[in-house]
Amino acid sequence: xxxxxxxxxxxxxxxxxxxxxxxxxxxxxxxxxxxxxxxxxxxxxxxxxxxxxxxxxxxxxxxxxxxxxxxxxxxxxxxxxxxxxxxxxxxxxxxxxxxxxxxxxxxxxxxxxxxxxxxxxxxxxxxxxxxxxxxxxxxxxxxxxxxxxxxxxxxxxxxxxxxxxxxxxxxxxxxxxxxxxxxxxxxxxxxxxxxxxxxxxxxxxxxxxxxxxxxxxxxxxxxxxxxxxxxxxxxxxxxxxxxxxxxxxxxxxxxxxxxxxxxxxxxxxxxxxxxxxxxxxxxxxxxxxxxxxxxxxxxxxxxxxxxxxxxxxxxxxxxxxxxxxxxxxxxxxxxxxxxxxxxx
Amino acid sequence: xxxxxxxxxxxxxxxxxxxxxxxxxxxxxxxxxxxxxxxxxxxxxxxxxxxxxxxxxxxxxxxxxxxxxxxxxxxxxxxxxxxxxxxxxxxxxxxxxxxxxxxxxxxxxxxxxxxxxxxxxxxxxxxxxxxxxxxxxxxxxxxxxxxxxxxxxxxxxxxxxxxxxxxxxxxxxxxxxxxxxxxxxxxxxxxxxxxxxxxxxxxxxxxxxxxxxxxxxxxxxxxxxxxxxxxxxxxxxxxxxxxxxxxxxxxxxxxxxxxxxxxxxxxxxxxxxxxxxxxxxxxxxxxxxxxxxxxxxxxxxxxxxxxxxxxxxxxxxxxxxxxxxxxxxxxxxxxxxxxxxxxx
DNA sequence: GTTAGCACTCGATAAAGCAGAGTGCTAACA
DNA sequence: TGTTAGCACTCTGCTTTATCGAGTGCTAAC
Numbered sequence: 001x002x003x004x005x006x007x008x009x010x011x012x013x014x015x016x017x018x019x020x021x022x023x024x025x026x027x028x029x030x031x032x033x034x035x036x037x038x039x040x041x042x043x044x045x046x047x048x049x050x051x052x053x054x055x056x057x058x059x060x061x062x063x064x065x066x067x068x069x070x071x072x073x074x075x076x077x078x079x080x081x082x083x084x085x086x087x088x089x090x091x092x093x094x095x096x097x098x099x100x101x102x103x104x105x106x107x108x109x110x111x112x113x114x115x116x117x118x119x120x121x122x123x124x125x126x127x128x129x130x131x132x133x134x135x136x137x138x139x140x141x142x143x144x145x146x147x148x149x150x151x152x153x154x155x156x157x158x159x160x161x162x163x164x165x166x167x168x169x170x171x172x173x174x175x176x177x178x179x180x181x182x183x184x185x186x187x188x189x190x191x192x193x194x195x196x197x198x199x200x201x202x203x204x205x206x207x208x209x210x211x212x213x214x215x216x217x218x219x220x221x222x223x224x225x226x227x228x229x230x231x232x233x234x235x236x237x238x239x240x241x242x243x244x245x246x247x248x249x250x251x252x253x254x255x256x257x258x259x260x261x262x263x264x265x266x267x268x269x270x271x272x273x274x275x276x277x278x279x280x281x282x283x284x285x286x287x288x289x290x291x292x293x294x295x296x297x298x299x300x301x302x303x304x305x306x307x308x309x310x311x312x313x314x315x316x317x318x319x320x321x322x323x324x325x326x327x328x329x330x331x332x333x334x335x336x337x338x339x340x341x342x343x344x
Numbered sequence: 345x346x347x348x349x350x351x352x353x354x355x356x357x358x359x360x361x362x363x364x365x366x367x368x369x370x371x372x373x374x375x376x377x378x379x380x381x382x383x384x385x386x387x388x389x390x391x392x393x394x395x396x397x398x399x400x401x402x403x404x405x406x407x408x409x410x411x412x413x414x415x416x417x418x419x420x421x422x423x424x425x426x427x428x429x430x431x432x433x434x435x436x437x438x439x440x441x442x443x444x445x446x447x448x449x450x451x452x453x454x455x456x457x458x459x460x461x462x463x464x465x466x467x468x469x470x471x472x473x474x475x476x477x478x479x480x481x482x483x484x485x486x487x488x489x490x491x492x493x494x495x496x497x498x499x500x501x502x503x504x505x506x507x508x509x510x511x512x513x514x515x516x517x518x519x520x521x522x523x524x525x526x527x528x529x530x531x532x533x534x535x536x537x538x539x540x541x542x543x544x545x546x547x548x549x550x551x552x553x554x555x556x557x558x559x560x561x562x563x564x565x566x567x568x569x570x571x572x573x574x575x576x577x578x579x580x581x582x583x584x585x586x587x588x589x590x591x592x593x594x595x596x597x598x599x600x601x602x603x604x605x606x607x608x609x610x611x612x613x614x615x616x617x618x619x620x621x622x623x624x625x626x627x628x629x630x631x632x633x634x635x636x637x638x639x640x641x642x643x644x645x646x647x648x649x650x651x652x653x654x655x656x657x658x659x660x661x662x663x664x665x666x667x668x669x670x671x672x673x674x675x676x677x678x679x680x681x682x683x684x685x686x687x688x
Numbered sequence: 689g690t691t692a693g694c695a696c697t698c699g700a701t702a703a704a705g706c707a708g709a710g711t712g713c714t715a716a717c718a
Numbered sequence: 719t720g721t722t723a724g725c726a727c728t729c730t731g732c733t734t735t736a737t738c739g740a741g742t743g744c745t746a747a748c
Contacts, residue, residue: 026741039691044742062697062742103507141483141495149495149503151485159493161505163447165684237582238598254582341491341507370710383722388711406711406728691748697741705734710727717722 001053009034010046011055012079015067019317022244024064069282069316072294076279076320083322085329093330097337103159104128104338108233111310111334116236119323121314122257124297126267128307128338129230130156134190138182138220145169150216152223154191156302157341160226164219166212177209178216191224230308232260243315249292256289257313267309272299277327282316294318298327300335303342310334345397353378354390355399356423359411363661366588368408413626413660416638420623420664427666429673437674441681447503448472448682452577455654455678460580463667465658466601468641470611472651472682473574474500478534482526482564489513494560496567498535500646501686504570508563510556518556525550525557526564535568574652576604587659593636600633601657611653616643621671626660638662642671644679647686654678 013033017025027040027047034043047065050056055071058064067075085093093114100110108125115123137153143163148170150162181202186194199217203210234257240250256262266286270278277298283291290313297311310331312323357377361369371384371391378387391409394400399415402408411419429437437458444450452469459467477498485493487507492514494506525546530538543561547554578601584594600606610630614622621642627635634657641655654675656667 024741028741040741041691041693042689045690048743058742060698062740063699064741103505137487139485141485143481143497143503151493153487159487159507163503238595241585241595241598251582251585254585340509341487368710372710384710385722385724386720389721392712402711404729406709407730408710689748691746693745693747694743695745696743699738699740701736701738703734703736706732707730709730711729712725712727714724714726715722716724718720 001049003053006036007046007050008079009036010043011050011067011071012075014047014050014056014065015071015075015079018066019319022317024059024066026064029064067316069284072281072316072320073279073284076324080321082325084325090329094333097333104157104341105231105233107334107337108308108310109235111330112233112235115310115312115327115330116239118326119312119314119318120236120239120242121312121318121323122237122240122253123235123310123312124257124263125233125235125310126264126308127229127231127233128156128158128302129228130154130302130305130307132156132190132305133158133227134188135186135194135224136188138179138187140170140175140178140216142170142175148216148219150219150223152191152220152227154227156305156307157338158227159341160223162219162223162226164215166215168212170212170216174209174212174216177206178213181206181213181217182220186220191227194221194224196221230264232263234258240314243317245315245317246292249289252289253293253313256287262287262289266295267297267299267311270297272301272306272309275299275328275331277311277324277331279320279324292316296320296324296327298331300331300338302335302338307338345393347397350380351390351394352423354387355394355411355415356419358391358394358400358409359415359419359423362410363663366661368403368410370408373408413628416625416660416664417623417628420668424665426669428669434673438677441677448501449575449577451678451681452652452654453579455674456577456579459654459656459671459674460583462670463656463658463662464580464583464586465656465662465667466581466584466597467579467654467656468601468607469577469579469654470608470652471573471575471577472500472502472646473572474498474646474649474651476500476534476649477502477571478532479530479538479568480532482523482531484514484519484522484560486514486519492560494563494567496535496564496571498571500649500651501682501684502571504567506563506567506570508559510559512556514556514560518553521550521553522557522560525561530564535571538565538568540565574608576607578602584658587661589659589661590636593633596633597637597657600631606631610639611641611643611655614641616645616650616653619643619672619675621655621668621675623664623668636660640664640667640671642675644675644682646679646682651682 013030014025027044030043031040055068055074056065057068096114097110100106104127108127112123112125133154133156136155139151141149141151143149146169147165152160199221203214206213237254240246240253277296280295293313294316295311295313297309299306299309301307357374358369371388374387375384391400398412399418400409401412440458441454444454448471452471456467456469477500480499481497483495485495487493490513491509496504543565547558550557581598584590584597621640624639637657638660639655639657641653643650643653645651
């Protein structure tokens with residue numbers, strides 16, 4: 001049984017109508033939608049074949065058809081005409097993103113917000129991670145006599161700050177020693193070398209200065225730890241409750257999203273080549289909690305390195321034609337904004 | 345009709361049983377719970393009187409009783425024995441809070457997390473706001489040749505950072521001018537004076553330096569704006585879905601929480617005197633969306649100033665004896681941690 | 689290959705019946 | 719006067735039954 005042009009038109013019509021209404025689509029209503037003059041019986045025959053081929057399925061014997069995962073996939077790959085955002089929408093998004101304070105975490109939070117807003121799905125973003133990142137710069141900012149803020153910049157443009165308090169005054173002398181220690185031990189090295197153990201051995205060689213220096217170094221280590229860990233940011237989870245077809249799954253889904261590991265596993269199993277978003281529909285997902293959902297995600301790059309992921313999760317019944325391009329666009333913008341920090 | 349000791353015992357038993365099971369409590373099961381030997385008929389008579397007095401109500405004519413808002417209130421004020429957290433639990437909370445990076449926003453986020461976790465409700469925290477706050481210190485941290493981080497500290501211990509990029513190099517000369525401008529115009533003044541308008545008039549007098557200086561001042565203004573705005577942080581909203589009695593309200597409630605104004609209105613209507621948490625039960629709430637919910641909140645102080653609010657929202661059927669002390673404790677701890685930044 | 693006609697399936701909704709928990713009231717009891 | 723046993727009554731939740739209608743698959747004719 002081979003795919004014909006008429007079958008394709010019918011499949012596309014079923015997908016689009018179902019996406020729009022959420023109701024199984026019957027042969028009769030299809031006749032109205034399709035441009036050419038055929039009777040409902042003919043359409044019924046074609047639909048039966050599409051079912052047999054695995055593109056459509058029936059919730060129960062005597063109701064209309066809904067697209068299967070395979071049906072959605074065929075639609076996305078062969079039938080769909082992508083619906084790009086208008087320049088106005090793009091401009092709006094750009095200006096919203098500019099509101100954030102510039103550090104990756106807040107940019108990605110904002111991105112998640114926007115994503116959740118335009119897709120009405122749950123949005124997931126991950127903070128950049130780059131195994132090749134090294135410490136580029138460390139600064140000590142005086143806050144009070146015994147309080148300072150440690151600032152750390154990595155080669156991937158990630159900036160972390162951390163406030164710490166010491167038992168005795170942070171004199172210029174102390175600050176200088178701190179800079180020396182950092183320069184000779186950590187700058188140019190990966191953040192992972194900044195372990196507590198390393199700090200302890202260092203402290204031994206510092207003599208009396210160890211007392212005031214240790215908190216500073218610990219703060220730096222905390223900052224380093226924060227850059228290493230890639231965090232998962234969730235936004236708009238409550239959107240999931242709006243989708244009727246997820247009604248019973250919504251809660252289970254939210255619980256699933258709370259656990260970071262499985263999601264990271266999904267993200268790392270798919271490459272982000274060509275900047276084309278990955279689409280995982282229904283049973284194409286590896287976890288049973290996602291069998292009724294669709295994930296669309298895409299990798300953003302800082303400089304030339306694939307650094308993090310940005311995507312959504314929602315019902316399989318979703319406006320693919322609009323959302324896939326949107327996610328693609330946001331991925332590009334985020335990449336550009338975050339790469340900006342890299343240049344000097 | 346006056347309250348007797350036996351009535352009080354019955355009321356307490358109804359409240360506690362209902363909190364535990366979520367089912368209306370009947371006279372028969374009460375006889376088992378109450379220590380003294382009475383028949384179900386006697387208890388029924390007492391319950392009828394408690395109903396008449398407004399402490400209990402019936403979901404429908406022929407079912408057990410559940411506490412009314414007034415009933416809960418009487419219980420909280422006269423009958424309940426508060427259940428303090430154990431030192432171990434307190435220690436655990438302290439150490440979790442210490443993980444956060446020290447700035448108020450992240451401390452409060454963490455607090456919200458903990459709160460949501462131990463109460464299984466939605467947690468609300470507000471970032472500190474203090475109309476009397478003035479700019480105490482501003483620092484410029486070099487990141488790249490044309491990138492810098494502006495750090496701002498207020499008299500209330502709030503620290504904000506903001507990264508900015510300029511078109512030309514940030515020389516030592518530029519930095520010095522920046523410090524001079526800031527010192528003579530903004531330090532010691534309220535953050536609200538750092539308006540864009542003010543910056544524009546300033547820029548006019550800077551001549552050629554305006555080009556490189558403006559982005560820095562704008563960044564500072566952004567930081568100032570961030571300290572002024574008190575933000576509402578929500579955590580654990582999805583917990584609301586776990587409560588059967590909120591089933592139909594849960595979504596409406598989440599939508600309500602998204603809008604900040606009404607919540608701020610609630611918070612500002614109640615003082616935080618004595619550090620005793622405010623409890624608003626069911627219809628005691630001013631907004632119709634909260635009629636089926638209970639809010640418990642309390643104000644934390646930085647230094648001596650009441651600065652922000654921290655609380656939960658959940659069903660009226662909630663373990664008051666445990667949660668009220670927990671919230672009280674967290675409020676105190678947050679106050680202490682945030683006040684810490686004040687000292688020099 | 690297409691279409692009209694028709695019996696059939698199955699979910700959704702409403703109506704009806706039943707069991708059980710719990711009440712309020714009355715009358716008797718200590 | 720307070721307490722208790724007894725009983726009729728109410729109301730919910732659950733199950734059963736009936737009905738409706740949309741939509742199908744199949745057959746036979748075009």
